[in-house]
Amino acid sequence: MKRKIAIIGGGIVGASAAYYLSQLPGGDQLSVTLYDDGVGQATKAAAGIISPWLSKRRNQQWYQLAKDGATTLMTLARxxxxxxxxxxxxxxxxxxxxxxxxxxxxxxxxxxxxxxxxxxxxxxxxxxxxxxxxxxxxxxxxxxxxxxxxRIDGEAFISELLTQAQRVNLTVKQERVTLDATGNILASAGTQRFDNVILAAGAWLKDLIEPLGLTADVRxxxxxxxxxxxxxxxxxxxxxxxxxxxxxxxxxxxxxxxxxxxxxxxxxxxxxxxxxxxxxxxxxxxxxxxxxxxxxxxxxxxxxxxxxTPDFSPFFGRLTSHPHLLVASGLGASGLTTGPLIGRLLAGTLLYGGTPDWSNYEKNLSHYIH
Missing domain, CATH: 3.30.9.10 (D-Amino Acid Oxidase, subunit A, domain 2)
Incomplete structure (x- = not known):
C-alpha cells in the first residue's frame, strides 16, 4: 500500500516538496495530496532575482541556505x-x-x-x-x-513543478483546510488521515497549528x-x-x-x-x-x-510533539531562493526518515514554535 502524504500550501516550499516527492527514488510508492486555495499566496504574486552572494546579512546560516538554494535552483531548472x-x-x-x-x-x-x-x-x-x-x-x-x-517567475515556476508532479503521484485540491488536535486534516470531504503532512502555509502557519496547542513566531x-x-x-x-x-x-x-x-x-x-x-x-x-x-x-x-520571523530567518523541520508533521515558514523576501532547497530537504527526510542535521542552515525549531 502506498504511503499517503499531504502538503498544506502550494507556494514555493509546498510546490518544490511535491516536485521532489515525485522525482526522488521511492516517490512511486507515495500518494501525495496538496491543499491550497491560492488566496494571498506570496509565490503566485512574486517575480524575483536569484543572486544571494553579495548580501551583507550577518546571519551565516541564512547565507549558507541562500547560497545552496541558488545552486539547487540551477540544478532543478535543468x-x-x-x-x-x-x-x-x-x-x-x-x-x-x-x-x-x-x-x-x-x-x-x-x-x-x-x-x-x-x-x-x-x-x-x-x-x-x-x-x-x-x-x-x-x-x-x-x-x-x-x-x-x-530571474524567476514565481507563479509560472510553481505551476510547472506541480504539473510535472501531477503526472507521477500528486493530486491538487483547491481548498483551504485546517487541522484537528491530533494533526489530521479537516477538509470539505471530512477528516482526512495521512501518514505524513508537510505544513507549508507561510504566514498562515500560526493559525494552522493552533489546534495542536502550538504557536509559531511568524508575522x-x-x-x-x-x-x-x-x-x-x-x-x-x-x-x-x-x-x-x-x-x-x-x-x-x-x-x-x-x-x-x-x-x-x-x-x-x-x-x-x-x-x-x-x-x-x-x-x-x-x-x-x-x-x-x-x-x-x-x-x-x-x-x-x-x-x-522576528530574526528574519526561515525555519523548517519535523515537529517533535507531532512527528508525522513537518513544517516550514518565515522565508520572507528570499523565498524564491531558499524555498526549493527547503522543499527538497523536507521531501528527502519524509521519504528516507532519520534526523538530519540542518544546523548549518537554521536555528532549532524551538526558537520559532512553542
Whole structure:
C-alpha cells in the first residue's frame, strides 16, 4: 500500500516538496495530496532575482541556505527543463553610487567566489557599461555584474513543478483546510488521515497549528509589485536583472515585459488590495532608472503575503510533539531562493526518515514554535 502524504500550501516550499516527492527514488510508492486555495499566496504574486552572494546579512546560516538554494535552483531548472520565461540565468547587476562602497562590494564578490563557484564571473562595470547591458536605462549607475545570477517567475515556476508532479503521484485540491488536535486534516470531504503532512502555509502557519496547542513566531507582510510594458529590445530576453542601491528590483523579462518590486508593508499584513500608494512608489523607483516610464506603461499589479520571523530567518523541520508533521515558514523576501532547497530537504527526510542535521542552515525549531 502506498504511503499517503499531504502538503498544506502550494507556494514555493509546498510546490518544490511535491516536485521532489515525485522525482526522488521511492516517490512511486507515495500518494501525495496538496491543499491550497491560492488566496494571498506570496509565490503566485512574486517575480524575483536569484543572486544571494553579495548580501551583507550577518546571519551565516541564512547565507549558507541562500547560497545552496541558488545552486539547487540551477540544478532543478535543468532537470525539470524549465523554459527561460520561467527561470533564466541572465546575470545580475548590483549598483552602488559611492566609489568606495562599489570597491568594497567588488572585493566581497571576489572573496565569495572561492566558496561559491556558481556565482560565475564577476565584473566591475562603469555606468556606461551597465547601460550597454541594460539599454532600457536612461540613468545608469556603476555596479558589479555576477554572471550566475538569475530571474524567476514565481507563479509560472510553481505551476510547472506541480504539473510535472501531477503526472507521477500528486493530486491538487483547491481548498483551504485546517487541522484537528491530533494533526489530521479537516477538509470539505471530512477528516482526512495521512501518514505524513508537510505544513507549508507561510504566514498562515500560526493559525494552522493552533489546534495542536502550538504557536509559531511568524508575522504577515504585504508585498506588491508592478508589471510595465517597455520597448522590446532584441537582447531583452538575455538582459541582466538590476538590484539597485536603495530602490526596488528592476527585472526585464523579455518580450517588452518589465517587473519592478516589491514593496514591504508590515501594516498591510493579509490585506490583498492593490494600493495607489504602493503603485506610485514602485513606478517612481522605476523612473529613477528609466525616465521614459509613465503610468501609461503599467500593465498590472500583484499582491501577496510573505511570512517573517522576528530574526528574519526561515525555519523548517519535523515537529517533535507531532512527528508525522513537518513544517516550514518565515522565508520572507528570499523565498524564491531558499524555498526549493527547503522543499527538497523536507521531501528527502519524509521519504528516507532519520534526523538530519540542518544546523548549518537554521536555528532549532524551538526558537520559532512553542
Amino acid at each position: 532537470k525539470a527543463n524549465l523554459s527561460t520565461d520561467i527561470y533564466h540565468q541572465t546575470g545580475t547587476i548590483v549598483t552602488r553610487t559611492n566609489e568606495k562602497d562599489l570597491k568594497d562590494l567588488y572585493e566581497l564578490a571576489q572573496t565569495r567566489r572561492h566558496e561559491a563557484p556558481d556565482m560565475g564571473e564577476v565584473e566591475l562595470l562603469t555606468a556606461q557599461e551597465v547601460q550597454k547591458r541594460l539599454p532600457l536605462l536612461t540613468n545608469p549607475q556603476p555596479g558589479i555584474f555576477v554572471s550566475g545570477g538569475a 504577515p507582510q504585504k508585498g506588491q509589485l508592478i508589471e510595465l510594458i517597455v520597448p522590446d529590445y532584441p537582447t531583452q530576453e538575455n538582459m541582466p536583472v538590476l538590484m539597485p542601491e536603495g530602490e526596488r528590483d528592476f527585472i526585464p523579462f523579455g518580450h517588452g515585459k518589465l517587473i519592478v518590486g516589491a514593496t514591504h508593508d508590515d501594516e498591510g499584513q493579509f490585506d490583498l488590495n492593490i494600493t495607489q500608494e504602493a503603485t506610485d512608489d514602485l513606478l517612481k523607483s522605476a523612473q529613477h532608472f528609466d525616465q521614459s516610464l509613465t503610468r501609461d506603461h503599467l500593465v498590472q499589479s500583484k499582491v501577496g503575503t510573505r511570512a517573517y
